Amino acid sequence: MMTPILSVRDLKVHFPVLGGVFSSKIGSVRAVDGVSLDIAPGETLGLVGESGCGKSTLGRAIVRLTDATAGSVSFDGRNITHTGPRGMRPLRKDLQMIFQDPVESLNARHSIREILEEPLIIHGVGNAASRAARVKELLDRVGLPASAQDRYPFEFSGGQRQRVGIARAIALKPKLIVCDEPVSALDVSVQSQVLNLLLELQREMGLSYLFIAHDLAVVKHISDRVAVMYLGKIVEMADAEEVYHRPKHAYTKALLSAIPEPEVNRDKKRILLEGDVPSPIDPPKGSAFGHRIRHHRYEETIGADLSLQELAPGHWVAADPCCLTPEDWALVSKEVPQLV
Amino acid sequence: MSEPLLQVRELITAFDTEAGLVRAVDQVSFEVAKGQTLGIVGESGCGKSVTAMSLIGLLPQPMGKILQGEVLFKGRDLTRLKNSEMRKIRGNEIGVIFQEPMTALNPVHRIGKQIAECFLLHKKVSKKKAWESAIEMLRLVKIPAPELRAMDYPHQLSGGMRQRVVIAMALACRPDLVIADEPTTALDVTVQAQILDLIKRLQGEMGMAVMLITHDLGVIAETCDEVVVMYAGRVVERAPAAELFARPLHAYTRGLLASIPRMDTPRKSILPVIPGMVAALRDFVPGCRFCQRMGRDGATLRERPPFIQVAPGHWVEACPICYAATEL
Numbered sequence: 001m002m003t004p005i006l007s008v009r010d011l012k013v014h015f016p017v018l019g020g021v022f023s024s025k026i027g028s029v030r031a032v033d034g035v036s037l038d039i040a041p042g043e044t045l046g047l048v049g050e051s052g053c054g055k056s057t058l059g060r061a062i063v064r065l066t067d068a069t070a071g072s073v074s075f076d077g078r079n080i081t082h083t084g085p086r087g088m089r090p091l092r093k094d095l096q097m098i099f100q101d102p103v104e105s106l107n108a109r110h111s112i113r114e115i116l117e118e119p120l121i122i123h124g125v126g127n128a129a130s131r132a133a134r135v136k137e138l139l140d141r142v143g144l145p146a147s148a149q150d151r152y153p154f155e156f157s158g159g160q161r162q163r164v165g166i167a168r169a170i171a172l173k174p175k176l177i178v179c180d181e182p183v184s185a186l187d188v189s190v191q192s193q194v195l196n197l198l199l200e201l202q203r204e205m206g207l208s209y210l211f212i213a214h215d216l217a218v219v220k221h222i223s224d225r226v227a228v229m230y231l232g233k234i235v236e237m238a239d240a241e242e243v244y245h246r247p248k249h250a251y252t253k254a255l256l257s258a259i260p261e262p263e264v265n266r267d268k269k270r271i272l273l274e275g276d277v278p279s280p281i282d283p284p285k286g287s288a289f290g291h292r293i294r295h296h297r298y299e300e301t302i303g304a305d306l307s308l309q310e311l312a313p314g315h316w317v318a319a320d321p322c323c324l325t326p327e328d329w330a331l332v333s334k335e336v337p338q339l340v
Numbered sequence: 341m342s343e344p345l346l347q348v349r350e351l352i353t354a355f356d357t358e359a360g361l362v363r364a365v366d367q368v369s370f371e372v373a374k375g376q377t378l379g380i381v382g383e384s385g386c387g388k389s390v391t392a393m394s395l396i397g398l399l400p401q402p403m404g405k406i407l408q409g410e411v412l413f414k415g416r417d418l419t420r421l422k423n424s425e426m427r428k429i430r431g432n433e434i435g436v437i438f439q440e441p442m443t444a445l446n447p448v449h450r451i452g453k454q455i456a457e458c459f460l461l462h463k464k465v466s467k468k469k470a471w472e473s474a475i476e477m478l479r480l481v482k483i484p485a486p487e488l489r490a491m492d493y494p495h496q497l498s499g500g501m502r503q504r505v506v507i508a509m510a511l512a513c514r515p516d517l518v519i520a521d522e523p524t525t526a527l528d529v530t531v532q533a534q535i536l537d538l539i540k541r542l543q544g545e546m547g548m549a550v551m552l553i554t555h556d557l558g559v560i561a562e563t564c565d566e567v568v569v570m571y572a573g574r575v576v577e578r579a580p581a582a583e584l585f586a587r588p589l590h591a592y593t594r595g596l597l598a599s600i601p602r603m604d605t606p607r608k609s610i611l612p613v614i615p616g617m618v619a620a621l622r623d624f625v626p627g628c629r630f631c632q633r634m635g636r637d638g639a640t641l642r643e644r645p646p647f648i649q650v651a652p653g654h655w656v657e658a659c660p661i662c663y664a665a666t667e668l
């Protein structure tokens with residue numbers, strides 16, 4: 001792999017849980033709990049996983065909108081784990097984020113022109129005339145009419161606002177964009193336009209993406225590699241085709257079976273997950289997924305090292321006896337398969 | 341089809357803008373029967389949310405106005421109700437799940453309190469009972485550690501969890517109709533499968549009807565009995581779900597189905613898209629708006645095409661160019 005544009009090592013983001021009479025810390029939410037990953041220039045890493053498993057938090061920690069509790073984040077060769085807002089400012093140009101909830105991320109009192117011009121002004125790009133031209137070009141790039149620039153976010157539909165968010169993110173031609181569910185709010189015909197747009201921008205500018213989404217068909221389409229996250233940890237990571245055609249982890253398999261297909265077929269086989277989604281406040285001590293499916297080998301995983309192992313070239317999976325087939329587990333652990 | 345619970349007839353909703361009154365919803369009609377699920381799909385900005393808001397009296401004020409039409413719910417025309425009467429129906433007989441959860445949640449109140457509020461407001465129960473019921477609802481929508489989470493403020497939850505809280509609020513009072521605007525868009529597929537399953541179960545138990553707005557055609561295929569396809573403020577096609585997927589007739593519906601990446605689409609390939617873009621509201625032509633998007637000019641732009649029934653329950657806006665009559 002080329003020198004990665006992004007390197008994350010054993011990253012942890014924990015939030016305090018306050019309670020009691022004095023609002024003291026009574027525990028913590030282990031939103032991200034030991035994540036390592038690399039993204040190469042021009043590469044897209046897809047990130048999927050259950051709601052609340054820490055995808056957005058991981059994305060926010062990478063762009064330094066959330067503080068890391070432990071571990072490190074290096075961007076373009078620089079360790080930015082503890083870089084403050086001022087130190088980040090020159091890097092913002094290269095490191096951008098598109099948010100899950102466009103309402104939260106666009107300033108309601110600013111016109112679309114002001115929203116798109118702001119990053120250009122902050123980074124001293126061009127003069128008034130060239131900025132105005134750039135704003136028009138950006139709107140055109142994301143499929144909005146030039147007349148949109150004098151309007152305000154509330155005048156747009158959800159999907160239209162998301163396109164404004166994308167226009168703002170690409171305004172400065174960044175090197176990496178963390179895309180947090182960028183197309184979830186879009187209807188399919190616009191979704192395909194936005195996906196094509198992201199693919200074209202990547203070809204033109206050699207951009208990298210961390211692409212967070214829960215639509216697995218979309219993630220497969222846009223990603224080179226895919227990471228599957230479960231309760232704060234990556235449990236499987238491989239080439240996109242590998243993950244989809246030869247999933248190894250039980251959670252990945254369940255996830256793939258739950259994809260709704262756009263055709264009416266009422267008796268499709270589906271692995272319906274039983275049990276409650278585990279809580280990141282008091283996570284199970286051993287394999288989180290093993291605990292959920294009440295696997296008979298769960299006890300073995302308490303205190304065990306469940307970190308990722310390379311099962312096939314480039315195919316990493318958690319060394320977790322609850323979540324692998326006996327054959328795969330034997331490969332990972334070099335354990336002799338037991339004849340049951 | 342049984343007796344309709346909700347009948348929307350010729351609804352026109354407009355916004356008062358600098359350019360004058362512009363119609364976001366232009367003569368939309370559909371029905372939802374008791375216990376049934378109606379799906380509404382369509383281009384972003386085509387008026388799905390505005391349609392939903394019109395039904396329940398939540399149009400942005402003072403810009404939004406219903407210019408024409410009836411919304412009959414259990415025989416009563418909701419467009420004629422006073423705000424106070426509407427408030428009694430909303431959250432009680434009609435549950436609402438909004439597209440953007442943050443608009444439905446109050447940032448300064450604990451989520452448990454916000455759900456309990458529904459019980460206090462509409463069912464005569466004690467505060468303690470309301471709080472317990474709120475926790476039970478959180479459990480139903482699969483929020484882990486619901487007793488602890490009930491104490492959280494909205495910003496402390498993940499996007500998907502917030503959405504589940506909104507779903508819990510909408511279902512709390514066991515409404516007859518749930519209007520769900522992109523309810524599972526923020527959720528991953530496994531939780532989505534669970535929530536859709538929950539909605540189906542409640543539907544079975546209580547005969548609840550659902551109006552589901554989504555752009556996920558997969559979700560539509562798996563949950564809906566009937567589908568309405570909207571384009572630029574109008575219904576261009578309406579059919580039973582299986583029929584629509586097997587035999588889409590309007591050019592827009594076909595384009596929509598073609599543009600979805602599927603599991604077997606070649607990776608990183610450029611997807612087919614519907615060319616052009618939807619015109620701005622104020623520029624809508626009176627005739628076929630999909631022809632307008634395609635850059636056609638001529639007769640089809642001038643007059644609104646008739647909405648015809650081509651097979652039992654299968655309706656289509658019969659523009660001579662966009663309606664593929666040859667397929668029949």
Ligand SMILES: Nc1ncnc2c1ncn2[C@@H]1O[C@H](COP(=O)(O)OP(=O)(O)OP(=O)(O)O)[C@@H](O)[C@H]1O
Nearest residue numbers: 155156157158159355364384385386387388389390
């Ligand atoms: N307050 C408003 N003032 C003026 N126009 C508005 C207002 N709210 C919505 N609109 C316009 O009404 C149209 C319909 O919007 P609506 O939110 O119903 O779209 P939608 O179909 O729900 O789209 P999406 O799939 O993106 O949510 C859009 O063109 C939008 O720009």
Ligand SMILES: Nc1ncnc2c1ncn2[C@@H]1O[C@H](COP(=O)(O)OP(=O)(O)OP(=O)(O)O)[C@@H](O)[C@H]1O
Nearest residue numbers: 015031051052053054055056057496497498499500
């Ligand atoms: N500021 C915060 N304070 C406390 N807890 C937080 C905060 N932000 C996130 N969390 C918690 O961290 C966990 C992970 O949240 P995150 O938003 O990263 O999930 P996600 O994977 O993006 O989920 P979704 O798919 O629903 O968006 C959740 O349990 C959430 O409640």
Ligand SMILES: [Mg+2]
Nearest residue numbers: 055056100499
């Ligand atoms: Mg998220």
Ligand SMILES: [Mg+2]
Nearest residue numbers: 158388389439
């Ligand atoms: Mg909408």
